Amino acid sequence: MTTIAETVRYRAPTRADLPDIQVIDGAAFRDRYPFFVLRQLLEADSSRCVVAVEPGDDEDKLVGYALTIMGDSGRAWLISLAVSPDRRGCGYGRGLLRHSVWVCQQKGDVDEVWLTVDPKNVSAYKLFEDFGFVLREHDERYFGDNEPRDVLVYKLHRIGEKGYPGT
Ligand SMILES: CC(C)(COP(=O)(O)OP(=O)(O)OC[C@H]1O[C@@H](n2cnc3c(N)ncnc32)[C@H](O)[C@@H]1OP(=O)(O)O)[C@@H](O)C(=O)NCCC(=O)NCCS
Numbered sequence: 001m002t003t004i005a006e007t008v009r010y011r012a013p014t015r016a017d018l019p020d021i022q023v024i025d026g027a028a029f030r031d032r033y034p035f036f037v038l039r040q041l042l043e044a045d046s047s048r049c050v051v052a053v054e055p056g057d058d059e060d061k062l063v064g065y066a067l068t069i070m071g072d073s074g075r076a077w078l079i080s081l082a083v084s085p086d087r088r089g090c091g092y093g094r095g096l097l098r099h100s101v102w103v104c105q106q107k108g109d110v111d112e113v114w115l116t117v118d119p120k121n122v123s124a125y126k127l128f129e130d131f132g133f134v135l136r137e138h139d140e141r142y143f144g145d146n147e148p149r150d151v152l153v154y155k156l157h158r159i160g161e162k163g164y165p166g167t
Pocket of ligand 1: 028029081082083084087088089090091092093094095116117118121122123124126127130
C-alpha cells in the first residue's frame with residue numbers, strides 16, 4: 001500500500017506558495033517572517049528553496065518548506081525549515097533537508113551548508129545531527145537576549161563519493 005508520505009513531491013516554491021509557506025512558518029516559529037521578507041527572499045533566489053507537496057484530488061497541499069540562501073565562500077545557509085504541525089513525524093522534515101542539500105550539491109557552488117538551531121529544539125537538533133551536521137559554534141546571544149543558537153555545518157561530498165545526502 002502506498003502511504004501519503006511516499007507520494008509527496010519536493011519541488012521549488014512559486015509565488016503562489018507564499019501564503020501557505022507563511023501559515024506553516026507562523027505555526028512553527030514565535031518570530032515569523034513578514035510576508036514581504038518571504039516574498040523578497042523568493043524573488044532574490046528561490047533556486048535552493050524546496051517545498052513538500054502532497055497530491056490531492058482537487059488541489060495539492062503544501063505541507064512543509066525549507067529556505068536556503070547562498071552566502072559567500074561556498075557557504076549556503078538553510079535559514080528556515082518547517083513542517084505543518086499535523087504532518088510532523090511523517091519523514092517530511094528529513095525529505096526537505098535532503099532535497100535542500102541535494103539541490104546545493106547539484107549546483108556545484110556549495111562546499112558547506114550552515115544553519116542555526118536552538119539547543120533546546122530536540123526534534124530539529126536530532127534531525128540535523130542524524131543527517132550529519134556537526135556543531136561549529138555556540139552563541140549564547142545569537143539572536144539577542146535569551147536567544148542562544150548552535151551553528152551547525154554539513155560538509156558536502158562530491159557527487160558519487162557518497163550516496164544521496166544524509167544516507
Ligand atoms: C523539526 C521539524 C522540521 C521536523 O520535521 P518532521 O517532518 O516532523 O521530521 P521527520 O518526520 O522527517 O523526522 C526526521 C527525524 O527528525 C527527528 N525528530 C523528528 N521529530 C522528533 C521528535 N518529536 N523528537 C525527537 N526527534 C524527532 C528524528 O531524528 C527523526 O528521525 P526518526 O523518525 O528516524 O527518529 C518539525 O518538527 C518542525 O517543523 N518543527 C518546528 C520548526 C522547527 O523547529 N524547525 C527547525 C528550525 S532550526
